[in-house]
Amino acid sequence: MDWIKKISSEKMLVGLVSLIAIGMSFIYLGKGTGESAQSIQTKSAVTAPAGSTTKIGLLEKELESKLQTNILMMEGVGKVQVSVNFLTGIKHEYVRNNNVTKRTNKESDKTGGTRETTEITEDNQVVIPSGSTQPVIAMEDRPEIGGVLVIAEGARDPKVREAIHTAVQTLLNIPSARITVVPMGGTYD
Structure with a gap:
């Protein structure tokens, strides 16, 4: 009877080692065995530095133009020049394939x-x-606005200056600071 147990244990050990080798080759080849779960994850990455003449520069010019168009429509403003500066670059979150493989092995010894x-x-x-x-790309975030400078003829009038300030703050949702x-010509009243 002992020789049967010995042969069975040796065959079981060889079979277990073979199974482990096959499982490792599946994992290495990316097929995996056992429980497998796939899900979508994202990762952030900044793609362009602030102030570059690529997408960031184009976004700054586009935003300046939109602000200038809106401010020009306000009463008493006159000529307007707008400058926008971004603190960060465009942020992308990429789709990621997360593959998790879990394998459990049970081994028995001779004892x-x-x-x-x-x-x-x-x-x-x-x-x-x-x-x-x-x-x-799963998501693309606009860069963070560092500051906005508005130079307007009508900004000599405190009411017009305040209206421009409030409009920019509302449109961009940025802190007042x-x-x-400033009035065109650079002087304050």
Whole structure:
């Protein structure tokens, strides 16, 4: 009877080692075994520094133009020049494929003891469509506004200056301290 147990234990050990080797090869090849869960995750990345002449520069010019158009429509403003400065670059969050593989092994030794091991493997890759070099973007955030300077003819009048200041603050949802409104010609009343 002992020889049967010995042969069974040896076959079981060889089978277990073979199973582990096959499982590791599946994990290495990215197929995984056992419980597998896939989910979408995102990761932030800043793509362009503030003040560059790429997308940031274009966004600054676009925002300046929109602000200037709105301010020009206000009563008593006159000529207007608007400058906008961004503190940060454009932020992208990329789609990520999160693959988690969990495998549990139970081993028995000759004396009847058992040991259980659990191996968890995580793979977190950015999703890039086939035929493309660009990752899939989940979300794109505009850069944070550092400051706005408005130079207007009508800003000599405190009521007009305050109205411009309030309009910029409302449109951009930024703190009052980041907005400066001065009269054209540079003098305050």
